[in-house]
Every structure is written in structure tokens, then in C-alpha cells.
Amino acid sequence: MTTGGARSNMTAGVAFLAMMALSAALLAGFFGTFHPALDSFSHFRIHLSVLTVLLALPLLASSYRLQAVAALVFAVASLVTTASALPRLWPEQAVARPTDQIVYSLLQMNLRYDNPTPKKVLSLIGHANPDVITLQEVSDMWVTELDYIKSAYPYRILCAHPDGVFGVGILSRRPFASGTDASCFGNGSMAMATIDLGGSEVDVAAIHLDWPWPRNQSRRIGELSEPLSLLGETALLAGDFNATPWSAAIKRVATLGDLRLMPSVGPTWLHRKLPEFLRFAGLPIDQVFSKGAVTIHSATRLESAGSDHLPVLVEFSLRPEAPKPEEGNATATVWLSRTEEADG
Numbered sequence: 001m002t003t004g005g006a007r008s009n010m011t012a013g014v015a016f017l018a019m020m021a022l023s024a025a026l027l028a029g030f031f032g033t034f035h036p037a038l039d040s041f042s043h044f045r046i047h048l049s050v051l052t053v054l055l056a057l058p059l060l061a062s063s064y065r066l067q068a069v070a071a072l073v074f075a076v077a078s079l080v081t082t083a084s085a086l087p088r089l090w091p092e093q094a095v096a097r098p099t100d101q102i103v104y105s106l107l108q109m110n111l112r113y114d115n116p117t118p119k120k121v122l123s124l125i126g127h128a129n130p131d132v133i134t135l136q137e138v139s140d141m142w143v144t145e146l147d148y149i150k151s152a153y154p155y156r157i158l159c160a161h162p163d164g165v166f167g168v169g170i171l172s173r174r175p176f177a178s179g180t181d182a183s184c185f186g187n188g189s190m191a192m193a194t195i196d197l198g199g200s201e202v203d204v205a206a207i208h209l210d211w212p213w214p215r216n217q218s219r220r221i222g223e224l225s226e227p228l229s230l231l232g233e234t235a236l237l238a239g240d241f242n243a244t245p246w247s248a249a250i251k252r253v254a255t256l257g258d259l260r261l262m263p264s265v266g267p268t269w270l271h272r273k274l275p276e277f278l279r280f281a282g283l284p285i286d287q288v289f290s291k292g293a294v295t296i297h298s299a300t301r302l303e304s305a306g307s308d309h310l311p312v313l314v315e316f317s318l319r320p321e322a323p324k325p326e327e328g329n330a331t332a333t334v335w336l337s338r339t340e341e342a343d344g
Contacts, residue, residue, distance in 0.1 A: 012062040019055040022048050023071050026078055032248030036213035039248040046082050049075040082246055084264050101317040102198050105130040108238040112307035113139035113165040121305045128313055131173050134206035134238040138167035159184035159191045168206045177201045185227040200318050203232040207239035228257040234292030241287050259289035265301050265312055272308040286312050293319040
């Protein structure tokens with residue numbers, strides 16, 4: 001055997017081992033319901049699938065061709081399971097908007113606790129003009145910044161996190177429903193308020209989950225299982241879940257709240273040190289769920305406002321069967337301190 005042939009065989013062998021390792025990680029992600037460590041692999045299913053394909057293609061011309069074919073089939077099949085989050089090659093047919101119902105909007109934003117351009121965020125909110133805003137990483141800095149739009153969004157609840165950084169919040173143009181209380185749960189990981197939208201009560205919740213295993217994502221979902229189950233018959237849950245739509249973590253949240261997951265808008269998170277043209281390689285971890293009389297008409301990513309997450313604007317309406325509250329409005333502004341018990 002020539003030196004060149006030996007080197008070629010060695011290269012193919014290394015590529016084969018790498019391909020098998022990636023395939024094993026890809027396979028592990030499909031068993032995330034058994035342990036959160038396995039679910040951690042699922043979030044990178046697209047990346048693992050693409051890398052497996054790139055390694056398998058050259059191996060089709062080697063002695064590992066049969067293994068390469070098997071890996072290719074598995075990788076492509078895995079990609080199919082993420083189809084809802086992949087870039088669309090054709091326009092998606094929009095849900096027809098009713099002419100006899102009001103269309104509302106919800107803006108989901110991870111603010112970034114140390115965002116260097118807070119005024120850009122406020123400008124984006126003013127331009128989008130949503131009815132309701134769900135927020136994550138509401139740091140102490142943001143409590144001050146959000147006061148600038150208090151006249152536009154007088155109904156609000158801001159839940160502080162013990163570290164003063166990873167709080168959540170809900171801002172609303174529409175009043176909180178009469179006789180209801182806005183609440184914080186999970187040490188500032190979830191905020192919930194019942195909002196009066198044209199006479200219909202809608203529970204709106206903002207949530208921020210921890211990173212996946214070995215961090216505390218699974219435990220946090222367990223801690224929030226009770227408030228998730230308390231969401232009313234008609235509700236919206238939005239947030240930074242640090243989890244992809246196809247993961248076991250997201251399925252668990254949907255089951256606990258009896259919720260429908262909105263089709264993904266595509267990658268919303270990209271490491272802030274990476275250039276924007278690599279957004280396609282980011283992760284779709286900002287999700288919106290709904291239940292009951294909510295009909296979602298559209299969801300779009302907005303331009304960056306200084307965070308490592310893109311804002312998501314959702315337009316929705318309420319079907320006539322939504323429950324009707326009693327007459328009356330409630331005004332609420334809540335900021336729970338980091339030392340205050342907020343889980344009751």
C-alpha cells in the first residue's frame with residue numbers, strides 16, 4: 001500500500017468515527033423523555049444532522065459506503081422532524097382573518113439584561129405597537145428603562161429574579177381583568193396576568209426557562225408545573241424557553257398547560273459574537289403557545305434591537321366562544337423585590 005493510500009484510509013477512518021459519534025448524539029436526542037441529558041442533544045438536531053450529512057457524503061466513495069448510506073438516511077429523516085423550524089422555500093398560507101373580530105398583537109422579547117441599546121428596544125416597541133408584551137431578562141436596568149413607556153403600557157407586572165438579572169414581565173395596553181391578581185412564580189421565572197381583551201378574559205404568561213441539562217431546565221419546568229396547569233381556558237404563553245420546538249422539554253410544557261405550540265418562526269437566538277448573516281445557524285428557542293379561543297394568524301421575527309434574541313410579533317384574535325367577564329377594569333403595576341416571596 002502506498003503512503004497516499006494509507007493516508008486516505010486513515011482519513012476515511014477518522015471521518016467514519018466522527019460520523020458515528022454524531023449519529024449517536026443525534027439518536028440520543030430522540031430519547032429525551034427518559035432523561036434531560038439526552039434531551040440536551042435534541043436541541044442541536046439540525047446541526048448534528050447537517051454535520052452527519054457532510055461527513056457521510058465523501059464516505060460513499062470509501063469502504064464505509066454502507067454505513068454512510070445508513071447515516072445519510074437517518075440524518076435526513078431527523079431533519080424532517082424539524083421541518084417546522086427550517087427556512088421555508090415557499091410562502092406559508094396565512095390563516096384567514098375574520099372581518100368581524102378584532103386582531104390583537106403580542107410581542108415576545110428577550111431584552112438581554114445588559115443590552116447596550118435600550119432606547120432601540122423602546123423604539124421597536126413603539127413601532128410595532130403591540131397590545132401585550134412578554135419580556136425576559138428584565139434586569140434592574142430595565143425596570144428604569146421600561147418606565148419611559150409606562151403611559152403607553154400602564155398595566156404591567158415585573159417579576160424580579162434573585163440575581164437581579166433574569167426577571168420576567170408582562171406589559172399591556174389593555175387592562176387587567178377585574179377581580180384578578182397578576183402573579184409571579186418560580187423566583188421570577190414566570191409571570192401571569194389575566195387581561196381583558198374586548199370583554200374576553202385571556203390569561204397571558206411570560207416565562208424564562210434555564211438552559212438544558214446539566215443546567216436546571218428540567219427542574220424549573222417541574223417547579224412551574226402548577227402555575228402552568230392553572231392557565232385558564234383561553235391563554236397565551238410566550239417566552240425564552242432555551243429549548244427547540246421538537247424537544248421533550250417543549251412537549252412537557254405543552255402537556256402541563258394543555259397548550260398548542262405555534263409553528264416556529266425559525267432561529268431566534270444567535271450568539272452575540274457571531275455575525276447576523278449566520279442567523280440561519282442559530283436556535284429557534286423563543287416559543288409561543290396558545291389554548292382555547294385564541295386563533296393565531298401570523299408570527300414574524302422583527303429586527304434585532306441589541307439582544308442576542310430576535311423579537312417575535314404574533315397577531316391573533318379570539319373566537320366568539322371566549323368566556324365573557326363581568327364589567328369593570330383593573331389597573332395594576334407590580335414589581336416584586338428579590339427578597340419577597342412571589343410564589344403564592
